[in-house]
Amino acid sequence: MADDLAQIALNQEWRRLETQLLARPHSVEELTGALIGAVYCQNLEMTRQLLEAGANPNRSFDGSECPAMTTAVEQTWQSGLELLIAHGGMNVRKYGGWTPLLHAVDTVADRARQVGTPVSLDLLRFLLAQGADPSVRDDQGLSAADVARLYHWEEAAQLLAKAEQGPRINP
Numbered sequence: 001m002a003d004d005l006a007q008i009a010l011n012q013e014w015r016r017l018e019t020q021l022l023a024r025p026h027s028v029e030e031l032t033g034a035l036i037g038a039v040y041c042q043n044l045e046m047t048r049q050l051l052e053a054g055a056n057p058n059r060s061f062d063g064s065e066c067p068a069m070t071t072a073v074e075q076t077w078q079s080g081l082e083l084l085i086a087h088g089g090m091n092v093r094k095y096g097g098w099t100p101l102l103h104a105v106d107t108v109a110d111r112a113r114q115v116g117t118p119v120s121l122d123l124l125r126f127l128l129a130q131g132a133d134p135s136v137r138d139d140q141g142l143s144a145a146d147v148a149r150l151y152h153w154e155e156a157a158q159l160l161a162k163a164e165q166g167p168r169i170n171p
Contacts (some may be wrong), residue, residue, distance in 0.1 A: 005030045006061065009037025014046055021053055031055035032068070039068045039084070042077050047084070057088035070094060073103045076123050082130070090131045095140035101132035104146045105160070109151035119153055124160065134164040 007024060008017045017034060021027075029110035038046040047068075051057065055070045069088060072080040081100070091099050098106075104123045112119040124144075128134065134144050142150075143159035 004033075005074070006033030006037050007032040008042065009046070012041055012043070014114075016041065017019075017046065018049070021049065026053070026153055028054055028056055028059065029061060032059045033061040035068045036061050036071055039071045039077070039080055039153070042075060042080060044079055044083065046102070047080055051083065051087045057062050057084040058092040058094075060094070067092075067094060069100050070103055073100050073123070074107050076104075076107070078123070078126050090127070091136055092132045092137065093138075097137070099132065099136050099144075101127045101134060101144045101160075102136070102138055102142075105147045105151070105153070105156060109148065109153050111154070113151070119156070121159055123154055123155060127161050128159075134160045 005017060005020060008020065017038075019044055031050055031053050032055045035047065035057065036051040038050055054165075055068070060067050069081070069084050069092070072084055091101075093099055094103075101124070108123055109121055136144050138147075143163060143164065144161070145157045148154075148156035148160060
């Protein structure tokens with residue numbers, strides 16, 4: 001039976017994963033499962049190796065709707081996001097039509113609400129600078145600014161509405 005690359009990554013057995021990558025070719029699904037694990041563990045070098053081996057940062061694994069890009073947003077891992085963005089589309093819509101930017105609004109606002117910390121615009125600004133399109137709407141017709149308003153996060157809503165009206169910042 002073949003080793004489960006995703007489980008090896010989640011167990012943070014990086015040398016074993018490297019050995020498995022060299023031992024034989026792997027499917028995009030296998031590589032993508034391991035990529036999600038590497039991103040979850042915020043291992044930049046393994047993330048790089050898996051992307052170079054053919055993992056897809058926008059593809060889900062094992063029937064989930066949580067690709068590596070979404071995992072990196074949830075981790076607010078900017079260096080990982082930068083690498084993933086270089087290997088995949090920034091405005092890919094996933095579950096519910098959410099892009100990484102829509103997901104970032106929800107992640108940052110919800111985390112601040114749950115933990116009781118101040119919200120930060122850093123991740124939103126980063127994604128906008130990387131080419132995130134604030135005009136994309138989810139399956140319910142909501143933009144990232146609309147989601148920010150649902151959380152009563154007016155500073156983010158204003159930033160996103162302004163970005164939606166003006167030219168996007170591209171790297």
